[in-house]
Amino acid sequence: MTQQGVRWTTDQVLALAPDAASREAGRGLGVAGPWSGAGGSGDGAVWGLCESSGGERYRTVVDVADASGPAYRCGCPSRKVPCKHALGLLLLWAGGEGAVPRGQPPDWAERWIAARRGRAEPERPAEAPGAASPPADPQAARRRAERRAERITAGATELEQRLADLLRGGLAGVQQAGYGLWEETAARMVDAQAPGLAARVREAAAIPSSGSGWPARLLEECALLHLLGRGWLHREELPGGLAVTVRSRIGLPAAPDGPPLRDDWLVLAQYDTADSRLTTRRVWLYGARSQRTVLLLSYGAAGRAPDLALPPGLALEAEVSAYPGPGQWRAALGERFAPPAPTSIRPPGLTTARAAARYGDALRDDPWLDAVPVTLDRVVPAPDGDSWQVADADAETALPLTAAARARPGLWRLVAVSGGAPVKVFGELGHQGFTPLTVWPAGEGAAVPLC
């Protein structure tokens, strides 16, 4: 598995973009016109000079050879990483030999590539991300943890009080009370150092304006908040696994502590969600040997792409370590032994009935879980009134698609790839329905990302 000869697809390159604006701008530059002296070394370095609309020429160089993900350097003043020039250059490169011929890097590119690769070598094996350096003083650390637990306890108690007040007066009042009520509560939870509670409160704030059926959805959310608050207050009485889940849902940091698991990891899906401050990237992996499905999370400040970029459909040999807790998919990526390369591995799949049962089972370990990753085998997408579903080819059962999935262009790729025939689909299944993320066509064919 080497990078040599493996060109990325347009989708894979565009997945690196930090935001939609960069993606558009990068597309505009992914053509031969503004580039001069573009070339590639054949071992993963690509360079070129890009003329800006203002007449400057920026030196852009990208190194995709490193197993830890591409590195970029560009002379432009943009603070986004990768910038539109780096994206444009990669698109050009993804396009084929014609536009980016193989050659020797010019001096300015050569220096950077050499310096980077020279520096990168001794750093391996990479430190597991998120693993904090060991505390200098265990005593002090314990005292800090105790103080934090006390503050969370005070916060959870206050939350309980506020929920009780809310239900005493009735949820009908919250539409008038508006956002302020929730904002204040969320701020109190931040003060109490319980970010998990704060995030749930903020999500609840959006429910009263979410259309018909909102009172039931709000009651569900309040009940789950209550469950989490009570869970924290009674954490000593909980079974061990559930207590770990509660700590993690409250937002207490944990380090991945599972043993490193080395495997050929198939990239099932990669997608980003963003708010005004943070871009969260989710990458689902499936281990061909271990048959485990794990979730990698990577974050980027607004305007910066998360560091991790693993295009769906590729596979990489690497170690991952699980985070603590039963029913926890999250893992941290450890050492990588080779860069991602195309693969013919497909994950095994389930029927819709078994997939639904899997979500039900998973709630036992984590009642706050919105969705579980599942691969459905032999399902056919079909319209169902105004909505869409994926139905078993061999049974009369089906899973409805979530409203979000129905609104995405990926729905049409799914329908086109299926053409009414059974396909294999990976996605997330929860109480709101199924969100397809990747599809494998019947017969031969590479994975097609839907997100």
Added chain:
Amino acid sequence: MTRTSSPADAPVPGGWEELVTAALLGTERRTPPGCAPGPGAPAALLDAAAVETVRRRAGVRPAPAADRLEPAPADPRPPLPAPAARRLAMLLANRPAASGRGAAPDLMELLPQWLAAAEARGFAAPAQALPALLDAARGRTDLRPAVLRFAGPRALWLARLNPDWRFALRAAGGTGALGRPGDPEQTRALWQEGLFAERVALLSSLRSRDPAAGRDLLASTWATERAEDRLMFLDSLRTGLGPEDEPFLEQALTDRSRNVRTTAAELLSALPGSALASRMAARAAACVAVDRTRDTPAIVVEAPHECDANMERDGVLPTPPTGRGARSWWFGQLVEAAPLDIWSARLGGRTPGEIVTLPVADDWHDDLHAAWCRAAVRQRDAEWARALLGAPTAPEAGGPGAVSLAERAKLLGTLSAGERAEWVAGFIATHGLSEAFQLLGVCAVPWAAPLGRAVVDALNIARDAGSYPWSFSGVMGLAERCLDPAEANRLDALLAMPEEPEDASPGAGGYWAESFQRLVTTLRLRAAMTEELR
């Protein structure tokens, strides 16, 4: 906290609804089911709701399946090679968005060429590209026919599911609903019941396969069609027009609608053996003669003095447009509709080349030559077209003359691709690029070698003359799309920054180098595109 994840508690029928009602109204007003009223009621309500929520979620079961879609019809064409599929994704991802001065060529501009090449090699479109292809065709009607042919049967299947792509069903109407060609039952049903667009598509497609069957189909309902529909249907007889169509067209000469009559007459005059053509020949010949009384022979013209009923019946329009003399108007129409092969006998056995060099008396030269041009285009007569075009190096070819550039472009259309390219190459070598745009537009892509060389040489000369490249941006853009990619290597010499002559426009050299750079990279891209489709 109670056993939230255990389904052991017996569910209260309608319990969840009652919990929601109590939550909405507040526990002060409504005591939730199974709770004691009082200060503990809100917590008890939340406890019960938590149990119910998790129970409901854990109990999620698949829904009954809706009606299955009928599977998409199979596409027997071989799949696109992987690099070509990547290229297609690239071309489709590059929606025109940001482009300023000196900006990149619009990749969408290369899509038509890519589609033509993919179609010529008979590849099937990758299924995942179909939504983007349909979106592209939705935005650009000129792309629709090529996109829909390449996208194939699965795209039409897909378009039925998304109202945004309804255009695909309309555009493909005839062919889509046609089913197997040659099923007369189905053809007749569609002809009688189809929408107008479907019927036009059906007639055109039938006409291209079996002209007689198309004509018979049209004749079967001709009398009952509306006038504007008749006009449109009649127009589709252009495809596969032949002598066997004459009786039908003769009949259409008596149509109630003037536009139908005119179109029928035009079609008949494109059949040199038709009765109408010989009637027009007699009329036109009566107007034109060689005057032998002079020292040098010259053509004399005696234009008709009236437009009689028979002329009108044969499609001559009696009323001239404003500013045009009635006699010259009638005369032009007669000559235009007369078969060109009558003139040699009529004008002393001369060849077309000799005829067009004869002087014409009394200012009739331009009228006569313009009418001959229209006749040559209509009858696709290469010999006459060649004679009327004259030598590309002649001084009047570039300037104002009897034959305008637009007419020259049409005349070129009757010549073979090679001859066309050679003529335009000669024209450019003599007259430069400024007038050549229209003529380049009718040349076959990729440009033949002599034509490509002529364009590049002319661009080089324009650069040396010190003007800015954007004065030639139209030709430059055409060259990017039409120059043979094999020429790219010959352009390398032009990529260097030239020394700037004294009188050059400031900075022009740099802009030229950049323009040639873009030209070369686009040509390389096109070469790669073609290579990937092998």
